[in-house]
Amino acid sequence: xxxxxxxxxxDKSMRSLLGGKGANLAExxxxxxxxxxxxxxSTEACARFYKEDKKIWDSLKDEITRHIKDLxxxxxxxxxxxxxxxxxxxxxxxxxxxxxxxDTILNLGLNDDAVIGLSKKTNNERFAYDSYRxxxxxxxxxxxxxxxxxxxxxxxxxxxxxxxxxxxDLTAEDLKEVVEEYKLVYKTxxxxxxxxxxxxxxxxxxxxxxxxxxxxxxxxYRKLNDIDDSxxxxxxxxxxxxxxxxxxxxxxxAFSRNPATGENKLFGEYLINAQGEDVVAxxxxxxxxxxxxxAMPDVxxxxxxxxxxxxxxxxxxxxxxxxIQDGKLYLLQTRNGKRTAQAAVKVAxxxxxxxxxxxxxxxxRVNPKDLDGILHPTLSQKAIDExxxxxKGLAASPGAAVGYIAFxxxxxxxxxxxxxxxxxxxxxxxxxxxxxxxxxxxxxxxRGGMTSHAAVVARGMGKCCVSGAHDIEVIEDExxxxxxGKELTDENIISIDxxxxxxxxxxxxxxxxxxxxxxxxxxxxVDKYRDMKVRTNADTPNDAKQALEFGAxxxxxxxxEHMFFKADRIFQVRKxxxxxxxxxxxxxxxxxxxxxxxxFYKIYSLMGERxxxxxxxxxxxxxxxxxxxxxxxxxxxDLNMEIAQVKKRILDLEEVNPMLGFxxxxxxxxxxxxxxxxxxxxxxxxxxxxxxxxxxxPEIMIPLSSDAKELSYVKEEVKDEIEKxxxxxxxxxxxxxxxxxxxxRAAITADEIGEITDFFSFGxxxxxxxxxxLSRDDAGKFxxxxxxxxxxxxxxxxxxxxxxxxxxxxxxxxxxxxxxxxLHLGICGEHxxxxxxxxxxxxxxxxxxxxxxxxxPIAKLAAAQAAI
Ligand code: ADP
Ligand code: MG
Ligand code: MG
Numbered sequence: 001x002x003x004x005x006x007x008x009x010x011d012k013s014m015r016s017l018l019g020g021k022g023a024n025l026a027e028x029x030x031x032x033x034x035x036x037x038x039x040x041x042s043t044e045a046c047a048r049f050y051k052e053d054k055k056i057w058d059s060l061k062d063e064i065t066r067h068i069k070d071l072x073x074x075x076x077x078x079x080x081x082x083x084x085x086x087x088x089x090x091x092x093x094x095x096x097x098x099x100x101x102x103d104t105i106l107n108l109g110l111n112d113d114a115v116i117g118l119s120k121k122t123n124n125e126r127f128a129y130d131s132y133r134x135x136x137x138x139x140x141x142x143x144x145x146x147x148x149x150x151x152x153x154x155x156x157x158x159x160x161x162x163x164x165x166x167x168x169d170l171t172a173e174d175l176k177e178v179v180e181e182y183k184l185v186y187k188t189x190x191x192x193x194x195x196x197x198x199x200x201x202x203x204x205x206x207x208x209x210x211x212x213x214x215x216x217x218x219x220x221y222r223k224l225n226d227i228d229d230s231x232x233x234x235x236x237x238x239x240x241x242x243x244x245x246x247x248x249x250x251x252x253x254a255f256s257r258n259p260a261t262g263e264n265k266l267f268g269e270y271l272i273n274a275q276g277e278d279v280v281a282x283x284x285x286x287x288x289x290x291x292x293x294x295a296m297p298d299v300x301x302x303x304x305x306x307x308x309x310x311x312x313x314x315x316x317x318x319x320x321x322x323x324i325q326d327g328k329l330y331l332l333q334t335r336n337g338k339r340t341a342q343a344a345v346k347v348a349x350x351x352x353x354x355x356x357x358x359x360x361x362x363x364x365r366v367n368p369k370d371l372d373g374i375l376h377p378t379l380s381q382k383a384i385d386e387x388x389x390x391x392k393g394l395a396a397s398p399g400a401a402v403g404y405i406a407f408x409x410x411x412x413x414x415x416x417x418x419x420x421x422x423x424x425x426x427x428x429x430x431x432x433x434x435x436x437x438x439x440x441x442x443x444x445x446x447r448g449g450m451t452s453h454a455a456v457v458a459r460g461m462g463k464c465c466v467s468g469a470h471d472i473e474v475i476e477d478e479x480x481x482x483x484x485g486k487e488l489t490d491e492n493i494i495s496i497d498x499x500x501x502x503x504x505x506x507x508x509x510x511x512x513x514x515x516x517x518x519x520x521x522x523x524x525x526v527d528k529y530r531d532m533k534v535r536t537n538a539d540t541p542n543d544a545k546q547a548l549e550f551g552a553x554x555x556x557x558x559x560x561e562h563m564f565f566k567a568d569r570i571f572q573v574r575k576x577x578x579x580x581x582x583x584x585x586x587x588x589x590x591x592x593x594x595x596x597x598x599x600f601y602k603i604y605s606l607m608g609e610r611x612x613x614x615x616x617x618x619x620x621x622x623x624x625x626x627x628x629x630x631x632x633x634x635x636x637x638d639l640n641m642e643i644a645q646v647k648k649r650i651l652d653l654e655e656v657n658p659m660l661g662f663x664x665x666x667x668x669x670x671x672x673x674x675x676x677x678x679x680x681x682x683x684x685x686x687x688x689x690x691x692x693x694x695x696x697x698p699e700i701m702i703p704l705s706s707d708a709k710e711l712s713y714v715k716e717e718v719k720d721e722i723e724k725x726x727x728x729x730x731x732x733x734x735x736x737x738x739x740x741x742x743x744x745r746a747a748i749t750a751d752e753i754g755e756i757t758d759f760f761s762f763g764x765x766x767x768x769x770x771x772x773x774l775s776r777d778d779a780g781k782f783x784x785x786x787x788x789x790x791x792x793x794x795x796x797x798x799x800x801x802x803x804x805x806x807x808x809x810x811x812x813x814x815x816x817x818x819x820x821x822x823l824h825l826g827i828c829g830e831h832x833x834x835x836x837x838x839x840x841x842x843x844x845x846x847x848x849x850x851x852x853x854x855x856x857p858i859a860k861l862a863a864a865q866a867a868i
Contacts, residue, residue: 003045004063006070007038007238012314017042019234021093024334031313033306034330037074038088038238039067041206043095046232049210056203064202067237075239079198084121085114086198087131087240090205092212094233097335101221102212102233103142105205106276107135107240111196115179122245129175130167131244134275136182136194139201143208146189154181202237209235241330243323244275248296251276254289256307256318259339260381262346262518266290266307268320276323276332302329310334315356316365317347341370349518352525359525360868366522368835368861372398372499374513375550375854376464379497383509387495389502390484393444393469394780396455398499398854400510401442401464405490407479409436416440423494425481427474429454431623434565437461442496444503446474449780449797456765456830462546462854464498468780472503515549523551523857530864532841533848535611536856537828539563541602547853551860554611555603556761556850557701557828560678561619563599564592570624574635577621578649582673584639589677596678600685604696613699613761613828613850615740616678616718620663622653659766659775664704665739668714675702675714676721683725683735690733699736701761706743708752715756738824742766747808754816754823761850762809764829768796771805797830800837810844826850835862842866 010018010026018026022040029035045060068086072078077086087109092102110118110132119128133155140146155167158178164170170178186194195201212218213233222229243251254268269286271278272295292300303322306329310318319337323330339347348362357365376399403421406412409432412424416439424440426433428447437443437457442464445454449468458465473482481488486505488494495508535556536547540563544555564573569592576588603612626632636646655661668675679700686696700718705711715737726732741747742763754760769776774783776797786792800806809827816823826848831837833851838859841849843866851859 001059002063003042003048003060004067005040005042006067007035007040010040016095016231017044017234019043019093019095019236020097020335021091021333022234022236025236025238027313028310028331028334031309033309034328036239036241036330036332037071038236039071040093041235041237043232043234046210046213046234047230049207050232054207054211056207061203064206064237065199068199068202071237071239077239079109080111080113080196082113082117082120085109085117087114087118088202089236089238089240090202090209091236091238092209092233093236094213094227095231096225096227098218098221098225098227101218102215103209105135105138105142105208107131108139108201108205109198109240110135111198111201113196114198122242124245126172126175127242127244129172129179130170131242133175133179133182136179136186139205140182140186140190140194142212143201143204144186144190146186150185150189151182154178154185206235206237209233238332241323241325241332242275243271243325244273244278245326247273248327249273249323249325250296251278251321251323252286252289252292253319253321254303254307255337256311256320257337257343257347257350259317259319259337259343262339262343262350264347264350266304270322276321296324296327299324299327299329306331312356315351315361317343341366341372341374344370345374345522346518349522360529362522363525363529363861363864363868366861368838368858368865371858371861372855374519375515375857376400376462376498376513377510378499378513379495380509380511383495384497387504387506387508389497390486390505391469391471391503393446393466393472393501393503394449394455395497395499395501396452396467397443397458397463397465399442399462399464400495400497400499400508401440402495402507402510403441403493405481405488405492405494406436406440407474407476407490409433409439411490412436413439423496425472425474425494426454427476428452429457431561431565431619434562435567437463442498443467444469444472444494444496446470446472448777449783452777452780458498459830459852459854461543462852464496466496466498466501466503469501469503523860526857526860526864527551530860530867532838532846532863532867534856534859534863535613535826535848535850536853537832537850538603538853541599541606543853544603544606547856548606550853550856552610552853552856554613554848554850555607556613556826556832556848558603558612558614559618560596560615561617561624563596564617564624569595571635571638573624574626575639576674577624577653578635578639578641578646580639580641580645580649585671585673589673593677593681596681597685597688600682601688604685604689604694604698605692609695609697611697611699613701613738613759613826614678614682615701615703616665616675616714617667618664618703620653620655620658620661621667622650622655622658625650625653659769659777665702665710665714666704668702668717669710672714672717675718679718679721680725683722683733684729686733686735687725687729687731690731695733697734697736699738699759701759702737702739703763704742704766705739705753706745708749708756711739711753712756736824740766740828741809741812742770742829744771744808747812750812750815751819754819757820757823759824759826760812760816762812762825762827762829762846764800764805764809764827764831765797767808767829768801768805768831771801771808772796799834800829800831800840802840806840806844809841813844813846833859835859835865838862839866 007029012027119125137151141148250272252270258267268289321333348365351357379400403423406422495504535554536552537557579585686698736758738759740763828850832849833855
């Protein structure tokens with residue numbers, strides 16, 4: 001069995017066997033690029049290492065010995081030579097890049113003999129002993145687990161004794177003494193001599209690199225980045241080159257393009273007379289790569305050409321490590337560079353223009369999730385670097401917001417009207433806070449999860465929101481926020497970052513999104529290769545306008561209840577709910593009708609002939625009712641009722657379990673006149689548009705059905721009212737009547753329901769809630785635990801659970817289509833903007849997904865990728 005591969009035996013396709021670093025070192029070697037020669041011990045060896053009690057077995061040792069021989073011959077150097085010793089680095093490298101998570105050892109092979117050889121060969125005794133003492137420390141730390149502080153102390157003491165400040169002030173003689181002391185420290189702490197046999201050093205180092213796959217930070221990194229724990233790491237053993245051999249040597253890292261902006265220009269830094277880690281460690285301030293052009297013109301040109309060559313070859317932006325030894329350039333690593341969303345789009349578009357990629361390849365290059373970063377104003381990198389958060393909550397809705405603290409919706413509205421930027425800070429928000437949320441630049445709550453009211457509504461508005469920030473305490477009565485030992489009031493400005501959940505004290509700098517230019521061109525290609533439609537969830541003409549700017553192709557969910565909360569309406573709505581007889585209710589409904597009709601007319605006019613699905617009233621009625629004494633009194637007066645009577649009505653409407661209660665189409669069963677009023681408003685608005693020449697086909701959606709007969713009851717009421725309108729106006733138009741599938745029983749009986757509807761829209765928020773029996777408003781409090789304990793891989797309210805909830809969706813699609821081949825299918829839950837879910841739903845065969853305006857480009861990109 002083969003476990004070891006020379007660099008000239010591999011290539012870039014062998015990532016899973018050789019690791020990313022090893023595969024690319026092999027690829028570069030075969031491209032004729034100057035790479036210090038070496039070999040890779042495979043990930044298969046790592047897997048076997050863990051099976052064999054974390055030990056290197058004999059036949060692997062033999063295999064390594066053969067490759068070391070080969071390396072010695074190739075370099076004409078030998079391990080431990082006093083003339084010209086072979087020195088190597090031992091570098092980790094997993095199939096997926098995990099920068100800085102695992103260990104690397106440099107200058108391996110140095111011992112009491114080799115140090116003499118290195119000194120002779122380089123004609124630099126000081127350099128040789130400095131390398132030796134570094135190696136002892138690194139080996140002790142990485143391979144033997146001896147804290148490097150034990151060595152640092154020796155070095156510091158030496159400097160003090162000699163009265164010097166910098167390491168570089170120590171002479172060769174000083175360093176020789178340091179080496180002796182280091183060996184002593186090693187012996188004391190390890191109980192044995194520092195190994196002089198390079199081969200023994202090598203085996204211990206390979207063992208250490210394999211073991212580092214399971215160090216704590218690597219495990220955490222894999223968890224955070226969804227990387228499979230079973231892959232293991234490869235180990236690369238590579239001849240050393242020295243960037244610290246004088247002023248004609250150096251080392252650096254560079255990207256072939258700017259990873260922040262995407263600009264097509266070398267981006268990076270280097271240090272003259274330094275070794276690898278020095279650039280990252282910040283020992284000295286590195287220089288910009290551009291200045292290498294003057295310092296070493298030939299080397300710069302060669303590096304520039306190599307960078308171009310690598311880009312052409314990999315067809316992607318490269319992140320490279322290089323070392324210059326005595327005027328000669330060596331490449332030590334290349335990989336596809338990590339980049340911001342802005343840069344990802346720009347690089348993809350530029351590479352199409354350069355002929356490097358075709359449009360489809362470019363589309364696949366950008367991660368839909370990352371687009372989020374482009375679509376909202378964000379904190380500037382400078383602001384993030386220079387400030388420390390005072391607390392952290394959930395990154396509920398991306399973007400950044402800066403403003404004064406406002407404690408109530410009313411206050412937020414009033415101060416915003418005066419032109420003050422405010423952030424609405426509440427324990428938790430409720431539908432009554434809506435206007436305050438509209439006015440605020442951002443929302444911060446101490447309780448509630450990713451699908452809490454604040455989070456869902458904020459995402460819908462494309463407004464920055466940090467929810468569930470348990471570290472802050474909002475004392476609404478006293479109008480203070482307690483955080484980090486401080487008391488904040490309405491006179492404090494805070495900044496919140498909805499992309500990270502971080503909360504800052506003070507006014508941080510923000511920057512705005514740009515949707516034209518490269519991004520516009522990119523989205524043009526996305527539209528070209530996509531066939532599933534992307535609509536938006538929009539409740540107001542304002543939302544609709546925003547969504548159109550982001551490219552929405554219709555509205556998949558227009559929630560009428562949000563229109564009910566406007567200040568001039570809520571009073572009539574409350575009258576309608578509290579009315580003790582049909583006449584009073586009718587009176588209130590008659591007042592609401594023209595307002596709703598006007599809303600719909602405005603939305604239809606804006607959307608033109610794009611489809612718009614309007615959902616009839618959904619939430620439990622008690623959500624609309626007043627809590628304050630004063631409001632109750634005014635209402636009672638106007639309704640000609642006793643205060644006590646009104647209070648009783650309010651009490652009657654209270655429910656222990658409102659989400660499973662009197663809501664959705666159940667309201668229509670009890671109060672058909674409400675459904676009728678809404679249907680009338682929709683149809684009259686559409687007729688009005690037809691008069692304007694806009695041929696709207698209204699889509700009326702009945703929420704929360706669980707049974708065909710129940711649905712049919714409300715449907716008949718709605719149809720009857722529509723017929724009446726047609727008769728009154730003397731004009732008929734086409735319209736669609738559909739329902740939401742959000743109760744498991746509806747999915748299971750989708751054949752019966754499909755027979756009597758024109759469309760299904762999957763309300764996956766409720767469907768998830770009801771399938772799991774998990775309250776979407778409360779589950780946030782313990783779902784984290786499920787994720788921490790790996791019971792759930794993903795929050796099912798964010799990423800659709802394909803096994804359970806998906807099964808219901810697939811069942812409903814299949815049964816519904818069989819009963820009604822013309823059935824139109826869409827989704828309007830939060831999942832409609834989540835890339836993996838969008839790809840899944842494309843496979844299930846939905847006609848469209850609908851998501852909040854700001855996620856439209858994300859859903860479009862995911863849909864295009866699914867189609868390619
Ligand atoms: P990481 O994955 O943390 O970047 P690397 O294995 O890339 O670890 O190595 C750490 C540093 O050591 C890098 O700066 C690299 O360029 C340098 N280095 C690694 N191998 C050699 C070598 N053979 N000669 C010179 N420098 C090396
Ligand atoms: Mg590296
Ligand atoms: Mg619902």
